[in-house]
Amino acid sequence: NIRNLGMEKVADTIVFPCKYQTNGCLSNLVHKNKLEHEDCCDFRPYMCPCPGASCKWQGSLENVMQHLWLAHKSITTLQGEDIVFLATDITLLGAVDWVMMQSCFGHHFMLVLEKQEQQFFAIVQLIGSRQQAEKFVYRLELNGSKRRLTWESTPKSIHDGIQQAILLSDCLVFDGATALLFSENGNLAINVTVSIG
Amino acid sequence: NIRNLGMEKVADTIVFPCKYQTNGCLSNLVHKNKLEHEDCCDFRPYMCPCPGASCKWQGSLENVMQHLWLAHKSITTLQGEDIVFLATDITLLGAVDWVMMQSCFGHHFMLVLEKQEQQFFAIVQLIGSRQQAEKFVYRLELNGSKRRLTWESTPKSIHDGIQQAILLSDCLVFDGATALLFSENGNLAINVTVSIG
Ligand SMILES: [Zn+2]
Ligand SMILES: [Zn+2]
Ligand SMILES: [Zn+2]
Ligand SMILES: [Zn+2]
Numbered sequence: 589n590i591r592n593l594g595m596e597k598v599a600d601t602i603v604f605p606c607k608y609q610t611n612g613c614l615s616n617l618v619h620k621n622k623l624e625h626e627d628c629c630d631f632r633p634y635m636c637p638c639p640g641a642s643c644k645w646q647g648s649l650e651n652v653m654q655h656l657w658l659a660h661k662s663i664t665t666l667q668g669e670d671i672v673f674l675a676t677d678i679t680l681l682g683a684v685d686w687v688m689m690q691s692c693f694g695h696h697f698m699l700v701l702e703k704q705e706q707q708f709f710a711i712v713q714l715i716g717s718r719q720q721a722e723k724f725v726y727r728l729e730l731n732g733s734k735r736r737l738t739w740e741s742t743p744k745s746i747h748d749g750i751q752q753a754i755l756l757s758d759c760l761v762f763d764g765a766t767a768l769l770f771s772e773n774g775n776l777a778i779n780v781t782v783s784i785g
Numbered sequence: 786n787i788r789n790l791g792m793e794k795v796a797d798t799i800v801f802p803c804k805y806q807t808n809g810c811l812s813n814l815v816h817k818n819k820l821e822h823e824d825c826c827d828f829r830p831y832m833c834p835c836p837g838a839s840c841k842w843q844g845s846l847e848n849v850m851q852h853l854w855l856a857h858k859s860i861t862t863l864q865g866e867d868i869v870f871l872a873t874d875i876t877l878l879g880a881v882d883w884v885m886m887q888s889c890f891g892h893h894f895m896l897v898l899e900k901q902e903q904q905f906f907a908i909v910q911l912i913g914s915r916q917q918a919e920k921f922v923y924r925l926e927l928n929g930s931k932r933r934l935t936w937e938s939t940p941k942s943i944h945d946g947i948q949q950a951i952l953l954s955d956c957l958v959f960d961g962a963t964a965l966l967f968s969e970n971g972n973l974a975i976n977v978t979v980s981i982g
Contacts, residue, residue: 725931734922735955738935757962758932765954 608632611648630717637713637746638663639685639700652715652746653696656689665689665696673778675701678708678767692782697726697743699780700750708767710778711759713744721745722785728760729779730770737762737770742785805829808845827914834910834943835860836882836897849912849943850893853886862886862893870975872898875905875964889979894923894940896977897947905964907975908956910941918942919982925957926976927967934959934967939982 603616606629613631626632634652636645638660645655656663666672666688675686686701696715701708712726721743730737739760744750753759767776800813803826810828823829831849833842835857842852853860863869863885872883883898893912898905909923918940927934936957941950950956964973 734939736935736937737957738933738937740933740935742931755962756966757960758966760934761960761963763954763958765952766958769953769955 606631628718632747634747635749636660637698637715637749638687639702639750649715649717649747656715663687663689665691667691669693669783670779670781673699673701673710673780675776675778677774678703678771678776679774690780690782693724693784695720695724697782698746699778701776701778702754706764708762708764709754709757709759710739710762711744711750711753712780712782713746713750715746718745718747725783725785727779727781727783729781730760730762730766730776731779732770735769737766743782803828825915829944831944832946833857834895834912834946835884836899836947846912846914846944853912860884860886862888864888866890866980867976867978870896870898870907870977872973872975874971875900875968875973876971887977887979890921890981892917892921894921894979895943896975898973898975899951903961905959905961906951906954906956907936907959908941908947908950909977909979910943910947912943915942915944922980922982924976924978924980926978927957927959927963927973928976929967932966934963940979 601618603618604622606613606615606617607626608629608631611631611633613629615625615629617625633646634649636643636655637652643659645659647655669692671690673688684703688699690697690699698713698715700713701710710728714721714724724743725740726743727738727740741759744753770776798815800815801819803810803812803814804823805826805828808828808830810826812822812826814822830843831846833840833852834849840856842856844852866889868887870885881900885896887894887896895910895912897910898907907925911918911921921940922937923940924935924937938956941947967973
């Protein structure tokens with residue numbers, strides 16, 4: 589039916605502005621590409637990078653650090669490419685998060701240790717875009733008596749967040765028994781090293 | 786009661802020969818130390834180091850390699866300090882073991898990858914005594930696209946075996962999701978490096 593084919597071809601060429609046009613996005617997209625673009629659009633607002641669902645803040649990348657300083661004052665920041673993330677009381681029951689900031693190379697990185705039942709997930713994300721994050725490599729080390737466990741990877745951007753990575757075990761994953769091997773008096777020290785990839 | 790104290794003091798000084806005297810052990814022990822000694826006695830027979838409970842072989846250390854060559858012919862041996870242990874079909878259900886031998890530094894090492902439900906355990910043991918094993922260090926690496934997981938430790942002696950270490954997560958431990966991240970077409974390559982500690 590010639591008339592229907594014609595209608596389909598017209599529909600394929602209709603473009604719609606990205607929903608983040610008001611934030612500055614200049615892209616126009618055909619219907620079938622719109623959702624996928626909006627998912628990774630640079631102008632999509634940034635959510636608060638702190639783990640847990642309680643903080644509903646969102647804004648532009650430029651305002652994230654100020655939000656952390658104002659609304660999340662208790663997060664420790666360490667300076668340097670090679671630091672120690674000390675997670676205290678790791679035997680606490682239930683779901684727990686330990687969070688820290690690391691400043692180096694003119695950037696801020698957020699280190700998260702998440703405990704879910706008997707599994708631990710440790711990951712690093714950059715307060716920055718995905719393109720910026722791709723430039724770095726992070727290394728997490730658990731050091732014990734004649735034992736070492738190491739994870740090396742590219743930091744996630746806070747734009748993508750860490751929940752998907754944790755779901756896919758795309759980070760340092762270890763169980764309660766391993767934590768016991770490496771901890772001292774219920775505290776676990778994780779060596780975190782950031783370098784240019 | 787003076788007479789009872791006397792009896793206790795006599796009992797404390799009675800020594801018994803180690804149960805492995807016929808294998809060459811010259812130790813004599815007071816009752817309370819006997820079991821602990823026999824557990825780590827150098828003259829305790831060596832069990833077959835292959836994982837799984839089916840092989841009941843036991844003998845002296847000198848005869849272990851010959852037993853492996855005669856009764857476990859299908860185990861691959863690779864030469865060198867730095868080799869690749871390729872575990873095929875890691876998505877197989879149930880409890881599975883992959884076994885390999887690595888020859889270097891004039892010694893034989895047994896590499897075991899064990900799958901229990903959704904967890905994997907990878908470990909290296911030396912065909913040798915505990916004193917010999919203490920001299921070495923082994924490293925296991927999973928390498929992926931911009932990701933690396935590494936475990937470094939002292940090999941166990943086959944005299945102690947690997948079951949206790951696996952129970953305590955004293956080895957490389959990873960889950961199904963991690964295995965998926967690092968595998969290709971259902972096969973997982975583990976880089977194994979042995980060095981002098
Ligand atoms: Zn857009
Ligand atoms: Zn917040
Ligand atoms: Zn003995
Ligand atoms: Zn056997």
